[in-house]
Amino acid sequence: MTAAAFPRKLDASGGSSRATAALWGLVGLGGALYAGVTAALFADAAGPARWTAVLAGGALLGAGWWLAPRTDPRDGLIAVAVGAVLFRLLLLPAPGGSTDVYRYLWDGRVQAAGINPYAHAPTDPALVGLRDRTVWPRINHRDDRTIYPPAAQATFRAAHAIGLRTPTGFTAVVIAADLAAIGLLVRLVRRAGRDPRLAVVYAWHPLALLGFAHAAHLESFVVLAVLAAALAWTAGRLEQVRCWDWRRR
Template sequence: MRAAIPRIAPVAVLLLAIAGVTTWLVAGVGVLTGKQIPIHLAAEGVCWTLFTAAVLLLQRVPRRAAPALVLAGALLVGAAGATGQPTISTDSARYSWDGIVQDAGISPYAHVPADAALAPLRPSWLFPAAGTAPDGTTVCPGPRAEPTEQVGAPGEICTSINRPRVPTIYPPVAEALFALARIAVPPEVGYLPVQLLGLLAVLATTALLLRTLPRVGRDPRWAAAFGWCPFVTMDAVTNAHVDAAAAFLALAATVLLVSGRSVRGGIVLGLAIATKFLPLLVVPPLARRRPVLLAATALGTVALVYVPHVLAVGPSVIGYLPGYLNEEGYDDGSRSALLAVLLPDGASTLVAVALLAALAVLLLLRTDPRDPWAAQTAMIGAALVLLSPRYSWYSLLLVPFIVMSGRWEWFGVVLTLSVLALQRDLWAFRSVLLVALALVLVASWARRRLATPRLKAG
């Protein structure tokens, strides 16, 4: 171990530097505003550069010393991400509110946040006191709070929760995690509980990668590409997105299914889908082995976790999902950033879904369920490219499968969606996304070219 210290030391220094820059960005610069976009982009660029160097230098560290270093680094960088409030997204405000409501014994699907019936539960950090401007309009303190009309009572209130007049969108397993994150803390405690939930998901995923990579013949040190990733830190920990938990469950389900434990794998897959619906994308490359059992256990698990909520609130358990799809342009066919340039108005989403369905069938028929990693990476990545979500954290599902498959070119899509979270120029996004897609296609072509044996001249 003493002989490994000279190789560990440079990696440790880089990790400390990443943690320092992250702490400065999260606790110092804080909540993103328009003027701070260049600062955030520069800090993220520094973190990505340091991260790349650290992961490459880690390959010189002896394998026996690597797991402890990878986990310690993930803990260090992740803890730095929890040193301040969420910087980009307000989703964790809804997570926290849903947890507070559930811990008070109330279904999160029963009331909207602005409902006056829940006024006694409102903590001041989520519902700050409203002020009045000279012209009589409501003024809210802080960078996040916005005025909204109460439901069931007159008057405006201030809240940091987005869409406070619509029901929650999150499925039951996600809601259970929100309640669990806050069960031991009073309502006055802020974002830290859900950030720690995100950190736990990152550490669990990193540990699972360390354990699983050697089983598929890959170097476990590559687990650092997930655990130390600046994107993962910002979206899973700082902004506390529940997609990190869904990604862990999707990875765990795949590991179980690959090892032949179909029932357990199907149950965990159902839990992943009932956390965030995106893990459905990992299914096609797995479904050729015992498809009926897989469908029965996964869908049965989803149905089972929904039952208590359906009994409590009925159809309201659907929440804001239809409104969200409409708001994001999925149901009017305008969502796909690249296809919308080529197709008539309203057709891009339909064509994107058709292409994804065709890819799913192809992967179902051609993928060995014992080695699904590259196909799962392609399925998730293609969905992100074709459907072009506005939210970078959807890529949290992609990163563990990039690590498992070694298809590093897909990090270009992750970076593209990360930049989109900091700016909204559609044509710039399309251009960068097109470059990221070209990188994937070229890398895939080169990999096949190298893997195809050449015939020797006669």
């Protein structure tokens, strides 16, 4: 190494260390932000809390996207992963998410009773014995039979079978799928020859955080499936893709 190159190497290393420290600082700021959002949701300030999460979370994401590629490769990726887990766990207990989760819990309960969820709406007298004071009153569109396809129904049944029968419990399943998707995204980005730290764009995205860790929407499973298929495709394991129409008999 020449004398001229040595200072440049030190400068690059120092810049990487500063960027890594700054990214960890963003993890701390994000933790404070989403803890505050959860506290506001408990205080019944859903509107301001969600807008704050979207706007401030978007700014946090932008800063993370700029910093991540400038960090130490290993430590930067760890910071991205820790932030992804921390932000989701902080939103997990927050109230006021989508009422869709109550339909998920209901459909799981109906299946556990040996009843076809496609055959009866929640208001059907045949299901009176399954009603309670927590889930049933909060089901949206109670006069309509379920719209969720078989794969979703299998998820509802599995969650019920392992005892995840509350909104928080089912949301934990959604978060697990979302975190698994982030892991697959890191692998896919790396396989494409790009910087895996750029997975921060999804891992810290406020819409993904609110949509999955707060509202428990099922699209987290779709994201996971798409990324798994993309990984299989890039590995040459999918020679042909066929579409299965589950509605056909």
